[in-house]
Amino acid sequence: MHSYIELGDGIITSDPGYLIIENFARRFGAKVTSVHIYNKECSYKLTPKLARDNIDEKTKIISLIDPLNPLGSSYTKDEIKEFAKIAEERDLYLLHDITYRDFAKKHYLVAKHAPERTLTIYSFSKICGMAGLRIGAVVTVPEMMEPLKAVIINDLGTNALSQIGAIKALKTKKKWIKRVREHTYENQKIIKKAVDEVEGSFIPVYPSNANMMAIDIYNTGVFPDDLTECFLKRKIFVRQGSYTSRFYGDRYIRLSFSIPKEQVEVFAENFIDLMGSLKKLKGKLIHPLRSCQKETILYHFPAAESPARFGRVSTPFNYRQFFLLGTPLHRIGYCIH
Numbered sequence: 262m263h264s265y266i267e268l269g270d271g272i273i274t275s276d277p278g279y280l281i282i283e284n285f286a287r288r289f290g291a292k293v294t295s296v297h298i299y300n301k302e303c304s305y306k307l308t309p310k311l312a313r314d315n316i317d318e319k320t321k322i323i324s325l326i327d328p329l330n331p332l333g334s335s336y337t338k339d340e341i342k343e344f345a346k347i348a349e350e351r352d353l354y355l356l357h358d359i360t361y362r363d364f365a366k367k368h369y370l371v372a373k374h375a376p377e378r379t380l381t382i383y384s385f386s387k388i389c390g391m392a393g394l395r396i397g398a399v400v401t402v403p404e405m406m407e408p409l410k411a412v413i414i415n416d417l418g419t420n421a422l423s424q425i426g427a428i429k430a431l432k433t434k435k436k437w438i439k440r441v442r443e444h445t446y447e448n449q450k451i452i453k454k455a456v457d458e459v460e461g462s463f464i465p466v467y468p469s470n471a472n473m474m475a476i477d478i479y480n481t482g483v484f485p486d487d488l489t490e491c492f493l494k495r496k497i498f499v500r501q502g503s504y505t506s507r508f509y510g511d512r513y514i515r516l517s518f519s520i521p522k523e524q525v526e527v528f529a530e531n532f533i534d535l536m537g538s539l540k541k542l543k544g545k546l547i548h549p550l551r552s553c554q555k556e557t558i559l560y561h562f563p564a565a566e567s568p569a570r571f572g573r574v575s576t577p578f579n580y581r582q583f584f585l586l587g588t589p590l591h592r593i594g595y596c597i598h
């Protein structure tokens with residue numbers, strides 16, 4: 262991103278979305294236009310029309326996370342072609358983040374239609390289950406790759422274990438991809454059934470094209486932070502909405518489901534149970550985290566402070582004070598703020 266953005270350039274992203282991308286952009290002095298997409302009129306995604314409406318003379322990049330973290334919305338072939346057209350017409354770059362592509366039943370690459378304007382980015386963390394190994398890829402034409410080389414920060418290279426694993430995963434993918442995809446689709450059905458049983462909750466994008474979905478609980482009166490905290494006490498990890506949204510974080514939780522069926526069933530059971538008890542409290546449960554939400558967001562979102570990712574993990578320290586700087590497996594460290 263550093264190679265393509267200069268001070269004052271614009272980038273269009275979505276909210277909800279994978280906020281780390283816009284955090285990076287801000288770090289390089291970009292003006293971020295985070296388009297609100299949490300509504301069914303736009304099918305919970307940054308549509309070509311919304312992108313057009315938000316382009317101005319400073320816009321340099323449109324960031325398409327497809328399928329979208331957290332909602333699992335994805336693009337049709339026509340929409341993808343339209344984005345390619347926009348990039349050509351308005352002299353823009355498209356950052357096509359296809360990290361969750363392999364979970365989608367159908368998926369289309371914008372690079373096919375606008376190769377000279379597209380940076381396709383991919384992580385091995387999700388479908389290959391290699392999150393701790395820190396390996397991903399950028400695919401683009403040689404001319405677009407050239408400026409990227411100038412800002413490579415990983416001088417010592419990616420470790421050999423990750424590279425061997427990633428190559429093996431690519432070579433064997435055909436053998437297991439269908440099974441993983443079908444399995445995650447089946448898991449979604451279990452979750453949907455549980456969500457349908459809780460009045461006031463719904464899944465905005467169903468089925469999701471990723472291995473995650475949002476579950477909207479706004480009309481139940483239950484706060485996502487309270488729910489995620491209660492889940493955590495039962496050793497079930499889900500994300501509160503504010504992890505992927507600055508504007509709609511009070512509406513939903515995000516759930517990942519590329520896990521064994523039995524674990525999804527445990528989630529389903531506990532979702533019904535917890536929502537039942539929390540609804541009875543009618544929002545009276547004020548979790549300490551909720552009162553410091555603003556502060557948390559301040560630390561989490563503006564550019565520079567958080568070098569890698571904000572971790573919410575079990576520590577003797579206060580949640581707000583803990584920044585996880587590295588990643589699991591290797592290169593780990595922390596700082597107490």
Ligand SMILES: Cc1ncc(COP(=O)(O)O)c(C=O)c1O
Nearest residue numbers: 279326330358360384385386397
């Ligand atoms: C859309 C998207 N892109 C990229 C990444 C980065 O993946 P990694 O954990 O491999 O850095 C994530 C991780 O959650 C993501 O959701």
